[in-house]
Amino acid sequence: MTLASTRLDKFVATQLKISRRDVRILVAQKRITVDDKIALSIDLMINRFSQVVVNNQQLPFDSAVYLMLHKPVGVVSATKDDKHKTVLDLINEDFKSELHIVGRLDLNTSGLVLLTNDSRWSEALTSPEYKVKKHYQVALANKLNEDYIQAFEKGMYFDYEDITTQPAKLNIIDEHHADVWLTEGKYHQVKRMFGRFNNPVTALHRVSIGAITLDPALNEGEYRLLDENEIASVVLKTR
DSSP: OSSEEHHHHEEEEEEEEOOHHHHHHHTTTOOEETTTTEEEOTTOOEETTOOEEEETTTTTOOOOEEEEEEEOOOOBBSSSOOOOOOGGGGGOOOGGOOEEEESOOOTEEEEEEEEESSSHHHHHOOOGGGOOOEEEEESSSSSOOHHHHHHHHOOEETTTOOOOOOOEEEEEEEEEEEEEEEEEEEEEHHHHHHTTTTTTTTEEEEEEEEEEEEOTTTTTTTTEEEEEEEEEEETOOOO
């Protein structure tokens, strides 16, 4: 199935080379299941990963893939780059050309990068309406103080985009290190927010996106498939 979504009757009729009227009869007889549930309507919208079974026959479907990668500094979050190694260059899988990046990190930022071929899943993590929290560990050139906490919580106005950032949480670890949680991802946002205090970021590392945390067993440049709980932690919007 190549389309992002399509009607059940259209898909079954095409796959089995039967009429949509015949599909209606199959649905009425409860002989079609979608993702292990009996299909009750011919106009049910299915996606490329839906598992459709007709009379115990599994129809073709695509497999959804979800990966976490520990991105090193110096690797770009892109599928192609003429100057630098990309995150896809680190993946040794036949399906890597199908993947897209969920939440990019800049060249000098390390940490968690997610990749998938499931656009609905990635949208649920990156769409502003979901306000998914991203956790970063930050190292800074100059000393921190309590003023940072209030400024991050209040939000900051960026005149270039004419926007005010959403409230962010900052926890001071020591004089030069902090944890930051954001619910958005504006251009170089963490660095620009600390830049308001003329405090350069010397290291930036993403720890988690939503409930998915970078596996401490992964060395830089390594990746693994997400487990079922990690995948299911992302709530898809009903359409």
